[in-house]
Amino acid sequence: MTTTTLPLVRSRDELAIRTHCPYCAFQCGIRMADTAGESVPQIQGDPHFPVNNGQLCIKGWTSFALLNHPRRLLHPLVRDSRADEFREASWDEALDRIADAMSRTKTAHGADANGVFGSGALTNEKAYLLGKFARLALGTANIDYNGRWCMSSAAGGGNRAFGIDRGLPFPIEDIARSEVVVLVGSNCADTLPPIMQWFEKQKANGGRLAVVDPRRTETARRADLHLGVTPGSDLALANGLLYLAIEDGFLNREYIADRTNGFEAVRATVLNYHPAAVERITGVGEPQMRQLLRWMGAAKSCLILSGRGPEQHSKGVDTVHAWINLALALGLPGKPNSGWATLTGQGNGQGGREHGQKADQLPGYRSIENPEHREAIANVWGVPAESLPRKGKSACELLDSLGPTGGIRTLFVMGSNIAVASPDKTRVLNRLKSTEFLAVCDAFANETTALADVVLPVFQWAEESGTMTNFEGRVLHRRPTVRPPRGVRGDLEILRELAERLDHGHQFQFESAEDVFAEFRRATAGSTADYSGISYAKIDAQDGVFWPCPYDDHPGTPRLFAERFHHADGRAKFFAVEHRPGGEHPDDAYPYFFTTGRYKEHYNSGAQTRLVSKLVHERPRPMLQLHPTVAERHAIFTDSLVTLESRRGRAEFHAEITPDIRPDTLFAAFHWGGSDSANTLTNMALDPISRMPEYKLAAVRIASVRPTE
Ligand code: SF4
Secondary structure, three states: OOOOOOOOEEEEOOOOEEOOOOOOOOOOEEEOOOOEOOOOOOEEEOOOOOOOOOOHHHHHHHHHHOOOOOOOOOOOOEOOOOOOOOOOOOHHHHHHHHHHHHHHHHHHHHHHHEEEEEEOOOOHHHHHHHHHHHHHHHOOOEEEEHHHHHOOOHHHHHHHHHHHOOOOOOOHOOOOOOOOEEEEEHHHHHHHHHHHHHHHHHHHHHOEEEEOOEOHHHHOOOOEEEEEEOOOHHHHHHHHHHHHHHOOOOOOHHHHHHEEEEEEHHHHHHHHOOHHHHHHHEEEHHHHHHHHHHHHOOOEEEEEEEEEEHHOOHHHHHHHHHHHHEEEEEEEEOOOEEEEEEEEOOOOOOOHHHHOOOOOOEEOOEEOOOHHHHHHHHHHHHOOHHOOOOOOOOHHHHHHHHHHOOOOOOOEEEEHHHHHHHOOHHHHHHHHOOOOEEEEEEOEOOOHHHOOOOOOOOOOOHHEEEEEOOOOOOOEOOOOEEEEOOEEEOHHHHHHHHHHHHOOHHHOOOOOOHHHHHHHHHOOOOOOOOOOOOHHHHHHHHOEEOOOOOOOOOOOOOOOOOOOOOOOOEEEEEOOOOOOOOOOOOOOOEEEEEEEEEEOOOOOOOOOHHOOOHHHHHHOEEEEOOOOHHHHHHOOOOEEHHHHHOOOOOOEEEEOOOOOOOOOOEEEOOOOOOOOOOOOOOEEEEEOOOOEEEEOEEEEEEEEEEOOO
């Protein structure tokens, strides 16, 4: 596999290499100076890329700092027992150890005793090849990934309602043209700062923005209306708004009759959601509900944009349905500058959820339990369909099965810092420690590599080629811009080397990411997420290609649903859903809601951003946001050290006292892994459909308060 030849792709002005940010799903275009791979280039926002138009957030501006970082892993690390320190090893020794462990596990305990854990940060090529590696080289059903914790509820709801899951079924520019935008549980001013340019244009065009969030976030401050909803009650709010839409005559009856199924059951359900009842559940006053509904109902165009707030719950899919029901009842999806959409989080959160690193999925958004889908992929892979494993365990269930009693004895992790990102972190840490063998591929040491038997040092984003699919469904080319340091290898090469050691090398003979992409295109042909008409050359020529793109001359599909939805009858589906409590609710013992989120300076588990000095300087630790009434009740002052307890563990935070949060709710960001780790408190209550854990709602108590040291 080639590691040294850098295919330099010139920008329009011939001054820089054009590529994309390593972090979130906005995948901002960046330009890096051409240094012929000899040193680390500076970064600029790409003014020609039509999504960010030159803007970057602080993470993007500082991302170059990772490329020559002194803490970069440069050698494979092994240890002879968990009691030993790591020592540097050759690639052959490290790969042999992993392959031997996988083979031993399979022989002694069966193929499903090997587990694989992927990431929404992996390129499409890597996500595809990791799924193929699990199913063919290991023969295991047990592969899942951290995107299960991010997008699975939105994906589940979108698939069931529309027959397809593409985060935005329209290009980003539609936001600027929409008369009313309702942001539900997204603080995108902090999580996707360059997106705010589209809301500013919307405002300049006379549009209105409403934000639903338990906190008055930076995004909520910029809104025309903020609904400070009780955590876990977004579903009830959506049902209440639909009640008002019926009462006030805002239903689009023609659209409901012509383009949808199942409305009558929804109507019967929401008639129980009288505004007074909804106010008791949500804490949102009837006048605010009526105002929002009137804006939405009277607007010529209206978008409902969902974030993780309503989705990361044990009823996440049902909550997504409630908001899609409202959108369908108003006749929005498919109408210009209107509809329901979800703002994807991770860098390849869209492509990563389409191509087979989910336990129930094969490439092209195919189902692993569907005989035709199995046959299609088996033909591409040159194996009998019956040899493919069946559906495996979802992310939390997979991690909860680690160790001798759970049955998954060996775990191979690619690009995920599980030890920080998992809900109910202490439980997962104990499971990770009980694995017989843990191998982790990463560019930097982190809390998960610290538990491993073998660590493989890998390329970073700017050192290799690949494709990413952004939050709009636009497939992008991530181009190599710097030469990787000696001693590290690419994930694709690692999978090939391991497959060869497991006697499956003939199925992994790829020389480049573009080679993998060629097979991957064929594997998606005829599927829901059809990439078969996309090539690297087409992406370069068009600044990205929207899937589906089913043949070479096809231009891609920026907008979905204008004429039909993706169910066989072309119609969208309503689902009647009821509010229900979360996995736990505040009570006398644990009286506060605890909810989690992000800072603009950090990304996910912080494995990369906690290494960037500028970001650490700006945001060195998580703060516990709490209301002044809570501060008074517990004698908490600014910066006091507050210990929170949930039924699963305790964490200590410095206090930030603010009226911008509900008095019944406490908030902390989840990017840290030490004693201030928010995921020590979070709850592994799972959604029955998406298997999403309940990151956004735990019951906690304030166990102690002490002054800052
Ligand atoms: Fe853009 Fe996201 Fe990167 Fe920030 S982190 S520069 S919003 S892609």
